[in-house]
Amino acid sequence: MGVISSKLGDLGVVTTTLDTAVNWARTGAMWPLLFGLACCAIEMMSTQAGDYDLSRFGMELNRASPRQSDLIIVAGRVSRKMSPVIRQLYDQMAAPRYVIAMGDCASCGGVYNNYAIVQGVDEIIPVDVYVAGCPPRPEQLIQGILTLHELVKGERLKEWVVEGAR
């Protein structure tokens, strides 16, 4: 986008590809689901609070309804009792939808290798970005989110799967 706008000067016209425009819009206003499980949810709250200010990346608006959100940040350990709930939330989200597994527990079970905890949320829902840490610092989560933004920017419209899920 930048190259063309600099060539055109102040004409007030920008030409770009549809892919770039759509992906720019998607990454610039990616609404996460207001969904916290455990310790990592507190760090997620810190990320959204003043010091780290997630709204810099257009993500200050947490939607409580999965229908209105693009991204689910699985922040915390996923128990066997909770897993059907998470799957249901994921199923209710509209495509294109993305998943960040925040923290060790959501990524691989972390320190809790036992009967109660699902060993990685990728057994239930497909994960796009894993963020390590127990709990990850807000900077780490932000980097995970930016990594996801990079992934989204690389998507092409023609590769979209039409039927059902992404």
Next chain:
Amino acid sequence: MHIPDALAPAATFEEHLPGVLKGTHEFREELTLIVDPADIERAIHFLRDTRGLIYNYLSDISAVDYFDSVKGYGDYGDRPARFGVSYHLYSLLYNRRIRVKTFVDEDVAIPTLTTLWEGANWLEREIFDMMGIHFDGHPNLRRVLMPADWEGHPQRRDYPLGYETVMFSFNADEINKHKPYVKE
């Protein structure tokens, strides 16, 4: 307000409820009274409402499993039964704690304490959930932490931890073959 002098719990027991107390145990200044499971409600009611004792705050109910995977079933050392249930009471008036302990086997039910403290409700439910010990007269004895259709009682010593092999780079291929990744 006149506060009656504090009494020694074990001696008061012998005086007013002879035969209920099966033994006492003291470790690190923590007094344990051992009673039969059938007497538990009577004994704790007595501790709560007797002048000079007034253990009126229920701190905790915990259960412990004496099953030993080496020795197997039936051998619990010097303990009379497989499970021990400890009631931790506190006296807001005299500022002291006491433990009442009872030993039960799997098929024995304990009278509920929900008649004395409503707060005992979930503590007993948790013990039922985790240890499989039944409480007689409990208004809603069903699982509280585990899903309702869960099989087994996780805190028993013969219940496996449910450990899965940790994935490292050298065994990643092997584990990925079996790990149930979801596909959309």
Next chain:
Amino acid sequence: MATTSKRPAALEIPTGTENALGQAQTWEGSLEDLRGLVSDRAITGETMLLNLGPHHPSTHGVLRLLLELDGEEIISCLPDIGFLHTGIEKNIESKTYEKAVTLTDRMDYLAPMSNNMVFSMAVEKLTGLDVPERAQVIRVICLELTRLNSHLVWLGTHAMDLGAMSVFLYCFREREYILDLFEKLGGQRMMTSYIRPGGVWRDLTEDFLPALEKFLGYFPGRIDDYEKLLTDNPIWIDRTQGIGVVEPEEAIALALSGPCLRGSGVNYDIRKAMPYSGYENYEFNVPLGEHGDVYDRYIIRVQEMRESVKIIHQGIKKLASTSGHFRSSNRKFVPPPRAELGRSMEAVIHHFKLWTEGFSVPDEEVYVAIESPRGEIGCYLHGTGGNKPRRVHFKTPSFIHISALGKLTSGHMLADLVGIVGSIDCVLGDSDR
């Protein structure tokens, strides 16, 4: 570091998650299961059953509430927990005592130090391990900072639930500073595992005390700011006074503890009643409420923050006058410092023994309780005579408080439920463990 997904060539699993997990997604129970728990009018369909949670913005985690409503009025409320059940108690049974401290951090994740403390105290009581005076003072400072930390999150989220958004941002600003302090101590922001059996992990770092004093200098003014926003705010008063009232007798019967019990006027603070870690040497007040409503519990927690600041000030003074080590020097239980390993063969042996086998504790049971920010957190620890516990059970305040929710909310409006759930300050990691 974040890494992008490298999903392996996916395995074919049977369709749908319910098969993969062996669990169905729909509720297969019937209304008959609820008979006796809800009123009979719900069975006939006269009143409405509403499911709230486990994913709901105002339930502070994964708490599920089944509400029976007559219009806007709550007839009964059945809390359902366990969505965060982690098996921490079972996991600790397979760990040595030193390693188990790390797991306790993640129970009550708003007050990790309290969990460390109660577990360490149980181990110390079981083994008879001494704690040097300096370590006790450091512990008190950390515990009170934890209390501030926890109350700040509570205040922010509680106010946000009731519609006061800006308090959240202010509270988290101060909380970040406390987390920075913890990072100086333990190297981690939240899960420091700083308090260990026998003392604390390491001595205070050089930059800790100056930073702490700077914080204490401006923090009381910040509490004034929160109070300016809320205490006399007519909307806040309308939404909190007279809501969720607990009578003192009822509070004791429900086994409530902490600010929920003191809000009803029962003077039970373990720091005063059964002092641990030298709390008897500090001067502080225990704020008590009169009405036992949401407002009183709010006032008490705000007052507790001021008292905590007082305690930390005294702690800093004591730190200058106390001598001693930051951790016990009983080498049978506490690993030797790194510097000793190069000089002493004995230290090497102790180091090796403690980090492989761990120490053994007697086949006995103890119960230790301390005052966490939420109330009485208790640890029941039963040793085997070996290096791993036979049973550890945590009596957690959130568990008890959630069980009391049904009693607290019945008869109130649905909108007040949010305030009541916020006022008991439940942390689901604490209740589910």
